[in-house]
Amino acid sequence: MTRNNVVTVLDPRGQPSGVFGRRSSGDNPGTILSPRVRPVDDRESMEKLQMAERLDTLEGKLIYLVDVGFPGSKEFLEELAEWFKENMPSVKVVYKQKKFDPYSDDPELWEEIHANKGDGVILGVGG
Amino acid sequence: MFLRYVFPPHPVGFIPKEKLRGYVDGINPVSGKPLMPEMVEALTKPLTEEEKNPVIEKRPKRPRLLPPDTEENLYRLFIENGWTDGNPIILPTEERVAEMLTGTDRDPQEVIGRMSVTTHQERLEYTVEKVAVIAVMAGCRPEHLPVLLAIAATEIPAFPSSTTSFSSMIMVNGPIRHEIGMNCGLAALSPFNYANSVIGRAWTLMSINFGDARPGDTFMHSLGHPINYNNLCHAENEEDSAFEPYHVEKGFKPEESTVTLFRGWNYNGINLGPAKAMAEALKRQSSMGRAGTFIMDPLVSAHLKDEGFKTKEELRQYIAKEAETFPQMINFIVVGGQTNPMWALTDYTPSITVSIDEWIPKTGIKKDEKPIRMPQPVLCKDGICGI
Amino acid sequence: MEDHYNIPTAPIVTARFADYILKDSRSHGMLLRYSFPPHPVGFIPRSHLKDYIKGNDPYTGKPLMQEIIDALTKPLTEEEKNPVVPKRPGHPRLLPPDTEENLHRLFLESGWTDGLPIVLPTEERVAEMLTGTDADPNQVVGRMSIAYYEEKLEYTVEKVAVNAVMAGCRPEHLPVLLAIAATQHPSLPSSTTSFASMLCVNGPIRREIGMNCGLAALSPFNYANSVIGRAWTLMSINFGEARPGDTFMASTGHNLNYNNMTFGENEEDSPFEPFHVEKGFKPEESTVSIFRGWNVLGLGLGNAEEMAKVLRNLPSMAPTGTFVMDPLVARSLIDEGFKTKEELRKFFAEKTGYPPFAINFMVVGGQTNPLWITTDFVYTETESIDKWIPKDGIRKDKKPLRMPEPLVCKDGICTLPG
Numbered sequence: 001m002t003r004n005n006v007v008t009v010l011d012p013r014g015q016p017s018g019v020f021g022r023r024s025s026g027d028n029p030g031t032i033l034s035p036r037v038r039p040v041d042d043r044e045s046m047e048k049l050q051m052a053e054r055l056d057t058l059e060g061k062l063i064y065l066v067d068v069g070f071p072g073s074k075e076f077l078e079e080l081a082e083w084f085k086e087n088m089p090s091v092k093v094v095y096k097q098k099k100f101d102p103y104s105d106d107p108e109l110w111e112e113i114h115a116n117k118g119d120g121v122i123l124g125v126g127g
Numbered sequence: 128m129f130l131r132y133v134f135p136p137h138p139v140g141f142i143p144k145e146k147l148r149g150y151v152d153g154i155n156p157v158s159g160k161p162l163m164p165e166m167v168e169a170l171t172k173p174l175t176e177e178e179k180n181p182v183i184e185k186r187p188k189r190p191r192l193l194p195p196d197t198e199e200n201l202y203r204l205f206i207e208n209g210w211t212d213g214n215p216i217i218l219p220t221e222e223r224v225a226e227m228l229t230g231t232d233r234d235p236q237e238v239i240g241r242m243s244v245t246t247h248q249e250r251l252e253y254t255v256e257k258v259a260v261i262a263v264m265a266g267c268r269p270e271h272l273p274v275l276l277a278i279a280a281t282e283i284p285a286f287p288s289s290t291t292s293f294s295s296m297i298m299v300n301g302p303i304r305h306e307i308g309m310n311c312g313l314a315a316l317s318p319f320n321y322a323n324s325v326i327g328r329a330w331t332l333m334s335i336n337f338g339d340a341r342p343g344d345t346f347m348h349s350l351g352h353p354i355n356y357n358n359l360c361h362a363e364n365e366e367d368s369a370f371e372p373y374h375v376e377k378g379f380k381p382e383e384s385t386v387t388l389f390r391g392w393n394y395n396g397i398n399l400g401p402a403k404a405m406a407e408a409l410k411r412q413s414s415m416g417r418a419g420t421f422i423m424d425p426l427v428s429a430h431l432k433d434e435g436f437k438t439k440e441e442l443r444q445y446i447a448k449e450a451e452t453f454p455q456m457i458n459f460i461v462v463g464g465q466t467n468p469m470w471a472l473t474d475y476t477p478s479i480t481v482s483i484d485e486w487i488p489k490t491g492i493k494k495d496e497k498p499i500r501m502p503q504p505v506l507c508k509d510g511i512c513g514i
Numbered sequence: 515m516e517d518h519y520n521i522p523t524a525p526i527v528t529a530r531f532a533d534y535i536l537k538d539s540r541s542h543g544m545l546l547r548y549s550f551p552p553h554p555v556g557f558i559p560r561s562h563l564k565d566y567i568k569g570n571d572p573y574t575g576k577p578l579m580q581e582i583i584d585a586l587t588k589p590l591t592e593e594e595k596n597p598v599v600p601k602r603p604g605h606p607r608l609l610p611p612d613t614e615e616n617l618h619r620l621f622l623e624s625g626w627t628d629g630l631p632i633v634l635p636t637e638e639r640v641a642e643m644l645t646g647t648d649a650d651p652n653q654v655v656g657r658m659s660i661a662y663y664e665e666k667l668e669y670t671v672e673k674v675a676v677n678a679v680m681a682g683c684r685p686e687h688l689p690v691l692l693a694i695a696a697t698q699h700p701s702l703p704s705s706t707t708s709f710a711s712m713l714c715v716n717g718p719i720r721r722e723i724g725m726n727c728g729l730a731a732l733s734p735f736n737y738a739n740s741v742i743g744r745a746w747t748l749m750s751i752n753f754g755e756a757r758p759g760d761t762f763m764a765s766t767g768h769n770l771n772y773n774n775m776t777f778g779e780n781e782e783d784s785p786f787e788p789f790h791v792e793k794g795f796k797p798e799e800s801t802v803s804i805f806r807g808w809n810v811l812g813l814g815l816g817n818a819e820e821m822a823k824v825l826r827n828l829p830s831m832a833p834t835g836t837f838v839m840d841p842l843v844a845r846s847l848i849d850e851g852f853k854t855k856e857e858l859r860k861f862f863a864e865k866t867g868y869p870p871f872a873i874n875f876m877v878v879g880g881q882t883n884p885l886w887i888t889t890d891f892v893y894t895e896t897e898s899i900d901k902w903i904p905k906d907g908i909r910k911d912k913k914p915l916r917m918p919e920p921l922v923c924k925d926g927i928c929t930l931p932g
Contacts, residue, residue, distance in 0.1 A: 008611040010635045010676045012626050014667025014753040016602040017657050051546070051594050052520040055587045063586070071399060071556025072563075076526075079563045083579060114519045120586040124526030125555050138842060138884055140815075143849065206737055209918040213740025215631045215682035266631035286733060290883035292812050314758040317702060317767030318747055321622055324629025324772075331734055342730040343880065343920035349840045350879040350887060351733030352812050353775040356740075392812035396768055397707055397890075398829050399556070411827040413888075415813065424765045426554060433559065463766040464759065467706035468554055471766065472829070474813075502625040504759030 059090045061119035066109070067097045073125045080122065094118075131169035135162060186249065192221075205264075209341060212331050212356065216264040227259040230272030232488045235259070240282040244338035245345050253279065253337045261336060265329035269493040270307045271322060273486035274299060275329050277386050280486075281479050284338035285330045285358050290347050293390055294354035296420075296475055297327055297361070298460060300374035301384030303483055304362035306492050311362040313464020313504035318357070321501045327360025354394065361462050367425035368461035369432045370439045377480045384483040389420060389458075391475035398470050401434055402442060406449030408472045409457070417452035420477070423470035424463035464504060516546070524585035528553035547585035551578055602665065608637075621680075625757060628747055628772060632680040643675040646685030647692060648904045651675070656698040660754035661761045669695065669753045677752060681745035685909040686723045687738060689902035690715060691745050693802045697897050700750035701774045704762050707831070709806050710770035712838075712891055713743060713777075714876055716790035717800030719899055720778035722908050727778040729880020729920035732838075734773070737917045743776030770810065777878050783841035784877035785848050786855050793896045800899040805836055805874075807891035814839075814886035818850055818858065821886060822865035825873075830890035833868040839886035840879035880920060 055061060063084075065077040077095060084091045096113075099106045113121060134157040135150040155162050196204070201218055205211050217223065228235050233255045241250035258279045262272055278297065285295045299309055310320035318324055340346040365372040365381075374385040392415075398408055409419040436442040439459050447454040458477060463469075516523055526549050550573040551566040571578045612620065617634055621627050633639065644651050649671045657666035674695045678688055694713070701711040715725055726736035734740055756762045781788040781797075790801040809828055814821060814837075825835045852858045855875050863870040874893050879885070 006611045007614055007636055009609055009617055010607060010640055011605045011609050012676045012680060012752040013605050014669040014673060015604045017666050017668035019657055019666045051590055052516045052522045054522050054589050057587055058583055076555045076563050079567050083567050118521060121521055121523040122582060123523055126527035203915060206915050206917055212734030213737040213917060214744055215633050217631050294812060314762055314764050314767035316769045317764060317771045318628030319758045321629040328630060342735045346730055347882045348730045348733055349883040349885050351730035353732045353773055354769050355733040356772040357769055359769045394810050395829055396808035397831055408829050413824040466763045467765040469707060469765055499619055499622050501622055501629060
């Protein structure tokens with residue numbers, strides 16, 4: 001046997017590409033739910049993104065609770081709204097469900113929050 | 128004994144009645160003779176000399192070593208003879224088999240069983256050494272040998288021949304799980320663990336070579352089953368389970384190591400929800416009989432406890448009642464990495480649970496100086512896990 | 515929200531994924547202000563959720579609600595104002611030379627295999643594998659990641675050949691693997707649910723490379739079916755960068771990931787048109803089609819009504835169904851009066867309420883039993899193999915390696931054992 005001979009082999013791994021983001025559409029079975037209208041985020045190369053300026057306080061602000069659709073998210077956000085009612089009653093919270101499934105983008109909702117002058121968003125619950 | 132069989136065309140199930148009548152009126156496609164007269168003859172024609180004095184054919188014993196050849200030719204020989212699962216093997220040289228045999232104290236020539244994938248064919252006999260040969264081929268190390276010997280001693284093949292397509296499952300319990308680095312946590316059923324991969328595969332190679340599985344000849348699965356590649360080989364996640372380990376439930380001590388074999392057809396991989404949902408899924412499951420083995424993430428077992436089921440027995444009684452089946456047909460296995468409270472429902476039934484300990488050397492499991500381990504997934508303690 | 519609308523956002527993810535999320539967002543140059551309640555939040559009593567909200571983030575140890583409020587109100591730091599995207603170094607083409615034994619260990623310990631023995635990808639073997647295509651070894655075939663937002667790894671024709679050698683393939687298999695790689699779909703996409711995949715080959719290449727479409731085609735009795743299915747998983751590990759607990763989060767995993775249910779369709783014995791023809795390819799084209807899902811019910815027996823019942827009862831997260839049926843089943847469906855797959859599809863859509871296009875039919879098997887397998891698999895993509903085949907045809911060995919052919923049974927004239 002050639003057990004102790006030194007051999008050279010090739011690295012099997014792919015090379016870092018600098019390309020991020022979702023794979024092509026049809027990526028998850030959620031597609032099936034609404035094949036015609038589901039917006040697909042096919043943005044491939046993500047440039048660095050800028051974070052928004054923060055609020056000075058939450059008092060009196062309009063905060064959207066956006067349910068991404070994982071099991072338990074709705075219940076968790078309901079409890080969260082309850083917490084605001086008890087502890088920071090001046091905060092106006094609006095519960096919204098993101099469309100389709102936890103993995104798809106929902107530009108219409110973001111547009112709606114923007115149009116209604118939402119001050120901030122609490123997005124959850126990933127899991 | 129060569130009985131006087133008569134062969135109508137295949138199949139006779141799920142076809143129109145008129146077609147069956149046609150078979151009866153038609154000819155035997157094997158002999159080419161009219162079917163009914165042949166049947167009458169089978170009952171009335173006097174016995175021939177041969178039929179009066181039946182002889183049982185004996186197959187010659189196989190020599191221990193194959194004729195020496197180059198590595199390339201030997202790989203080809205193994206593939207062309209159907210001695211593998213099609214994936215690369217390690218050639219079982221005398222040196223490698225001898226090293227493998229350090230994994231047990233047992234005499235290499237001790238006969239430990241006989242196997243056939245069919246119920247009617249001659250069974251092939253195998254020794255400790257033959258199991259070591261398979262272990263080498265599958266890519267095992269001596270530390271894995273005791274588990275393979277325990278499986279081999281059950282004489283149960285991973286894919287019993289049936290025209291339905293069986294799949295099987297291997298589950299290991301007890302301290303050996305961690306000693307040989309089996310995965311019972313995250314992605315335990317996927318190809319990310321050395322021991323899970325090679326042990327599961329070795330059962331398939333044993334079934335091919337000891338069980339004499341030859342497709343179309345002794346092996347008649349119409350479609351086959353893709354679980355036959357690895358046989359769902361995993362270890363139970365005893366540490367994170369809210370219930371007692373499976374082998375303890377079967378009367379073994381927690382510190383004993385065991386292997387349990389299951390078989391069935393169906394694997395429902397995605398389910399969520401409480402005990403009621405489990406019962407409903409079992410009730411709806413389409414299979415022969417109403418057996419159910421639930422393969423659940425540790426999170427599920429914790430939730431079931433929260434629901435009020437203190438033991439597996441309580442849960443079993445509840446599900447059996449709701450699903451209108453028998454408690455003894457319901458089993459629970461805990462495995463997974465706690466990333467999602469999901470459970471799989473299978474129609475698997477356990478065949479046997481056997482001890483591994485009797486195959487372990489007196490001085491303990493024979494480990495390499497630095498045992499080979501694939502990267503360990505980080506096991507998650509609920510909520511405090513740093514991945 | 516943050517970048518486009520300038521609205522501050524407090525994302526919440528359960529603590530199980532804390533490190534995964536933080537690493538992921540770092541790689542995108544935006545470190546969002548996440549809060550992590552304990553995992554999971556699904557299917558647990560309300561009182562637990564209340565406690566989570568009143569309690570601490572187990573990842574940071576700070577009170578959860580204060581953290582969420584801080585996320586929205588605390589001014590941005592310098593680092594947050596000026597995000598950087600880190601770059602990872604590439605891997606050299608060759609690994610440091612070593613003994614065979616050490617290299618086998620290296621591949622296992624690095625998590626570059628499925629745990630089973632591989633053939634070491636030496637330069638000589640990879641060069642031989644590359645004779646299986648005319649494509650330039652340095653041609654980029656695609657980019658893959660098993661996770662949603664991870665950096666994708668790029669791979670060339672040569673990298674596919676490396677994984678082909680490891681899986682035990684011969685050059686005749688390479689065109690199929692290149693077509694699979696070109697889909698850029700991993701066989702084990704990361705999800706906390708545990709995905710299975712399926713791979714079906716159509717067209718003349720099935721016979722040329724000796725794939726099994728007949729008896730026991732889904733079991734480990736065919737060289738091509740075994741190594742092709744395995745190679746897809748090795749590519750998914752090495753191109754998709756699958757590391758359990760890190761990028762790969764399937765809680766229990768799926769056993770089909772070993773071979774990905776790889777087979778050739780039994781076009782010859784099927785009374786229906788082949789799957790790839792249905793998808794717009796010519797019968798003489800060779801293609802690979804991939805599917806994914808969770809459920810595999812191996813024991814279906816009965817007529818169309820029964821099939822619909824089983825599909826309806828299948829617990830799944832998607833309204834999809836793919837039946838994998840023996841040719842005997844296909845013929846008995848025609849006897850029942852369904853002339854085409856389209857008619858069948860309509861029937862099943864009506865019975866289940868699923869969209870017709872989400873229901874598929876594959877024909878495979880050896881006609882020993884009229885059985886069908888019910889799956890919830892969704893069809894992903896069909897890719898042509900032909901463009902990867904050398905101009906002068908598939909590169910076969912002088913004597914191609916073949917495992918024993920199953921005795922294929924033509925209805926009624928097959929000699930079953932006594």
